Amino acid sequence: MDTEDRRHKILGVARREGIVNVTAVARTLGVSAETVRRDLRTLEGLGLVRRVPGGAHPVESAGFETTLATRTRRYVPQKTRIAAAAADLLGAAETVFIDEGFTPQLIAEALPRDRPLTVVTASLATACGMAGRESTQVILLGGRVRGGTMATVDHWATAMLAGLVIDLAYIGANGISREYGLTTPDPAVGEVKAQAIRSARRRVLFGIHTKFGAVSFCRFAEPSQFEAIVTDTALPAAEAQRYALLGPQVIRV
Template structure:
């Protein structure tokens, strides 16, 4: 295999990460016919450019304005962790009677863990969440209308935000593609960001739930600050020291 130029090699690393969901330094070195240290250096540069996040022995892709994982892909990544997070998030429901459930796999797991033995109204833009809850007799499901995004099977645009603007919601379970102390909660698509921002505006209480991989990641569109949150629910894979730094900005941080 002929040696690749630096730019082409790094492009292939990003492509591999996006296709597989993660990459391994040893495997990349063998595939690209370069030293492991060369791959590590490439990953450091790509992380500086906001394209990947490094892990011990590899990296995973960062979602951006030009790249976003599908709902189908998300259902295969960190599933046990996301189930723990969902269960812990539902513990924060309290006496809420109206709940907004965001699009995404972790919010969908939260919706499926909601109690079914009491009256509850759930507002969502997610077709998957609406379908999962519609069979429960005591759960009223309000599906926000709008343009359906094929990758996430969720509605967006002015129809969605206009309908949402007419509600006062007790508790919103919000997801994000990234959360950082400096830039807050972010997502790649402006249309999605608009729906999330409206949910933040109309909710009395706001809970972010997401895996440890979301922390420190920054995407294109900011829709909330960390200080807007009542609580952050994640897993013990987020170091306690980092969780404390987020707690200093206001929210309770729960590590499940």
């Protein structure tokens, strides 16, 4: 196996499993752990993975995006804590936009059941999960449904959002960077997120620590547009402080 083939296989593992474990991949490919580490450094330099202790995660880009099923298997305890902390920021909001994805589903579940709420979402899963609540009105944005995330996009969704004034928007991103802002692989998804931000009086950004420093294809917002960023404690305190200097409160849970 030549170098390019080996790196292609390593990237394939990252994208299929959501993570590369250096020891396991080295054993599978019959090479040293140091060889795998060198390959990961190269792949990171190309913007295809982000290294973490013991391995690496794939970076989502114009040509690759993880599926909703993959997201439900990774960092579930951390995402559950993030969702609970984000839901605690609801305040007096009566109309709420909830983004597509797995963590937004957890945020929706954590919202109070004992008060009237109107939830606007592009996510079919979130809409179905909230529709049975007695005190919750659900508005599902129309549009083309993306099979990987089961969420709607395109001009139908953005036109609906443009006609609304939302008290609070919960927004996620595939990449969160101080230099490049908030990014996502799909331009159509970026447009929905951007319109939700424009339509909202208040905005909360949430994301697991692996999203920070990652950069995807389409920029749709800046960290300074949010009142709060909710993440987990694996994001170093010093890095959290750098984001706080841009304006938002940074909450690590």
